Amino acid sequence: MVRIVLREREFEVRPGMTLQAALDKIAILPEAVLATRNGELIEEDEILVEGETIRLVAVISGG
Amino acid sequence: MRQHKLALCKEHYLEWVPAQTERIIRKYEMFTRHEKVLVAVSGGKDSLSLWDILIRLGYQADGLYPGLGIDEGLHYSTESRRLNEKFASERGMKLHVVDVAEVYGETIPAIAARTHRGKEKPCSVCGLTKRHVMNRIARDMAYDVLATGHNLDDEAAVLLGNTLTWSGEYLLRQGPALPGTPGLARKVKPLCRFYEREMAAYAILRGIEYVYDECPFAAGSTSIFNKQLLNDLEHERPGAKLAFYLRFLEARKAGLFAGREDVQQELQPCANCGQPTSAPGLCAFCRMVATGKAVVAPGPGQETEA
Numbered sequence: 001m002v003r004i005v006l007r008e009r010e011f012e013v014r015p016g017m018t019l020q021a022a023l024d025k026i027a028i029l030p031e032a033v034l035a036t037r038n039g040e041l042i043e044e045d046e047i048l049v050e051g052e053t054i055r056l057v058a059v060i061s062g063g
Numbered sequence: 064m065r066q067h068k069l070a071l072c073k074e075h076y077l078e079w080v081p082a083q084t085e086r087i088i089r090k091y092e093m094f095t096r097h098e099k100v101l102v103a104v105s106g107g108k109d110s111l112s113l114w115d116i117l118i119r120l121g122y123q124a125d126g127l128y129p130g131l132g133i134d135e136g137l138h139y140s141t142e143s144r145r146l147n148e149k150f151a152s153e154r155g156m157k158l159h160v161v162d163v164a165e166v167y168g169e170t171i172p173a174i175a176a177r178t179h180r181g182k183e184k185p186c187s188v189c190g191l192t193k194r195h196v197m198n199r200i201a202r203d204m205a206y207d208v209l210a211t212g213h214n215l216d217d218e219a220a221v222l223l224g225n226t227l228t229w230s231g232e233y234l235l236r237q238g239p240a241l242p243g244t245p246g247l248a249r250k251v252k253p254l255c256r257f258y259e260r261e262m263a264a265y266a267i268l269r270g271i272e273y274v275y276d277e278c279p280f281a282a283g284s285t286s287i288f289n290k291q292l293l294n295d296l297e298h299e300r301p302g303a304k305l306a307f308y309l310r311f312l313e314a315r316k317a318g319l320f321a322g323r324e325d326v327q328q329e330l331q332p333c334a335n336c337g338q339p340t341s342a343p344g345l346c347a348f349c350r351m352v353a354t355g356k357a358v359v360a361p362g363p364g365q366e367t368e369a
């Protein structure tokens with residue numbers, strides 16, 4: 001499985017799908033996050049690989 | 064970047080953002096390289112990226128960090144100050160730090176609690192205090208212009224809020240550059256055409272260390288709610304946020320929101336701090352500080368430099 005982490009929240013998705021498909025599955029808008037793999041930004045068409053962790057950086061701020 | 068139908072590698076993205084910023088600065092006649100710019104920095108991705116970009120473009124840009132004393136749980140202000148000071152010292156840049164508690168005697172949450180302003184949240188106290196401090200430092204230290212890191216999502220969210228309530232006077236005043244008036248610094252927003260996501264990408268790719276955590280009081284705010292609404296729209300219609308904001312600027316320029324003559328308010332100096340105010344006597348900030356106690360007059364030099 002692939003682990004996706006956004007702040008304190010964690011999700012698991014199947015490997016082999018694109019990042020965009022994974023975000024759709026866990027109901028996170030791509031417009032609201034950036035995704036990193038080992039600290040490097042990745043694109044939405046990137047294929048997710050078994051055993052990896054994708055960290056999402058929330059980009060919305062304000063108050 | 065679906066709204067631009069553009070995809071760039073890291074190297075070209077890090078060139079594209081400053082080049083676009085330069086275009087925006089010129090298009091809206093924000094400032095020149097002969098003028099002194101004061102950049103209001105929070106420790107977040109937008110303001111630190113703006114400072115980084117202005118330095119790279121060769122502008123005379125110093126930083127200003129208002130220390131708000133918001134440290135419940137996350138040590139938010141402490142961490143913000145550390146990152147601002149680190150950014151400035153690593154680049155040999157001048158950073159003015161105004162600690163609100165040292166200068167005015169109380170932190171932002173304490174002022175909010177004492178004055179009962181803003182219900183359970185100190186956001187209105189925070190905004191009023193930051194505007195006062197930014198204008199005071201710009202005036203006292205003779206800066207030509209005050210630059211903030213507002214991005215397109217910030218601007219579109221405010222625009223949506225003001226449109227939903229038909230706040231005509233606020234709509235009239237919203238724009239990339241607000242001209243200065245006697246006692247009020249010129250204010251500019253050089254990142255106003257970049258999506259928030261683009262600025263986060265710039266900060267990460269540039270290796271700028273910024274505060275990832277949100278202000279603990281921001282949760283549930285109207286601006287974040289409006290941003291989420293706009294992102295839902297953007298998801299279905301790429302470019303919708305940009306078009307919403309740019310079409311508004313065009314409509315305003317064309318006179319759609321032309322103000323009545325009497326919208327222009329008469330301003331006079333505050334009896335305490337001297338900043339312009341439409342109210343007789345004290346300005347809103349000094350009234351707030353004075354609520355229930357003697358007014359603390361902030362003299363010049365009550366800030367430190369990193």
